[in-house]
Amino acid sequence: MVSPAIALAFIPFVVTLLIRYRHYFLLFYRAVLARRLRDCLTGIPKQDRAFQYVLTHSIPGDPLHILETFDQWSHHCEYLSNLGPQKAKILERLIYEKAPLTVLELGTYCAYATILIAQSLPLGARLYTVEMDAHKASVAEKIIRLAGFDDDTVELIVGRSEEVIPQLKEKFGLFQADLVFMGHWKRCYLRDLQLLEAHDLLPEGATILADNVIFPGAPQFLQYVKASGKYKWRIHRTSLQYFRAIPDGMAQLTYTGLQ
Structure with missing residues (x-):
């Protein structure tokens, strides 16, 4: 059993790690944890959710607009490791x-x-x-x-x-x-x-x-x-x-x- 004093001593170290690597933690949350949660809740794979968004919001036959729509999805909805x-x-x-x-x-x-x-x-x-x-x-x-x-x-x-x-x-x-x-x-x-x-x-x-x-x-x-x-x-x-x-x-x- 870890004593409270030892646990408290580790708090500054943990806080420092969270601050220094916060962007990597956010990436892990968006790319892994949030994606798995949405997979379970919707029963639809991430790629299908992205496709439905692109299909609904982009202009067919306009490649640049489709790419912009993907960027909007990845910035504001779910992370996709697109280019x-x-x-x-x-x-x-x-x-x-x-x-x-x-x-x-x-x-x-x-x-x-x-x-x-x-x-x-x-x-x-x-x-x-x-x-x-x-x-x-x-x-x-x-x-x-x-x-x-x-x-x-x-x-x-x-x-x-x-x-x-x-x-x-x-x-x-x-x-x-x-x-x-x-x-x-x-x-x-x-x-x-x-x-x-x-x-x-x-x-x-x-x-x-x-x-x-x-x-x-x-x-x-x-x-x-x-x-x-x-x-x-x-x-x-x-x-x-x-x-x-x-x-x-x-x-x-x-x-x-x-x-």
């Missing part, structure tokens, strides 16, 4: 600079980045987006079509990235990707980058943009990129989507083709 407006500017600028004709997205989620990429692509370009969760993929497809993009522009592939990547050439007709956007599980970044290399899916000069490399972080991925000699790289310092007080970053890589 968010700050990081969206980095990705959008990169697409305009590189003008890729083939883009591979790993991790469709709610299709926020998918819509941003699709509406920024040059004429005749094509986006392949991979989502492992079948239910999330079904919601994402509705949002993609709501934004006005058909199968000729965006092909949604349902499956695990480590299974899909080796099949991209023969099954899906993607022989090389000019741009790869990684927004899926951070622990999969390194494995999937090496799979892209092994299956010759990265032409010389290909660009890879990886999200959340600072928080929650992808240290093994960054270590490999820096040590391999295959990439020119830089880190775009940002904040976590919808949480400006939490530092984050996006890694931009350029494949040199050197082995």
Whole structure:
């Protein structure tokens, strides 16, 4: 049994932790606790609740308005780990600079980045987006079509990235990707980058943009990129989507083709 004196001695320490890491506690509350409570109360998954909001409040066929509606939902209703407006500017600028004709997205989620990429692509370009969760993929497809993009522009592939990547050439007709956007599980970044290399899916000069490399972080991925000699790289310092007080970053890589 802890004495009252010892318990009181810990109060300043606990208060200091709460103040210093209050933004992380708030993130945990919004992203985990509040979401689970709403799941139990409504019986509807978070992605479906977000889709109903977007369907009700956005303008069909207007990609930018759909993204703004997602931002409103994530700011004022429930947290979604979408790309968010700050990081969206980095990705959008990169697409305009590189003008890729083939883009591979790993991790469709709610299709926020998918819509941003699709509406920024040059004429005749094509986006392949991979989502492992079948239910999330079904919601994402509705949002993609709501934004006005058909199968000729965006092909949604349902499956695990480590299974899909080796099949991209023969099954899906993607022989090389000019741009790869990684927004899926951070622990999969390194494995999937090496799979892209092994299956010759990265032409010389290909660009890879990886999200959340600072928080929650992808240290093994960054270590490999820096040590391999295959990439020119830089880190775009940002904040976590919808949480400006939490530092984050996006890694931009350029494949040199050197082995």
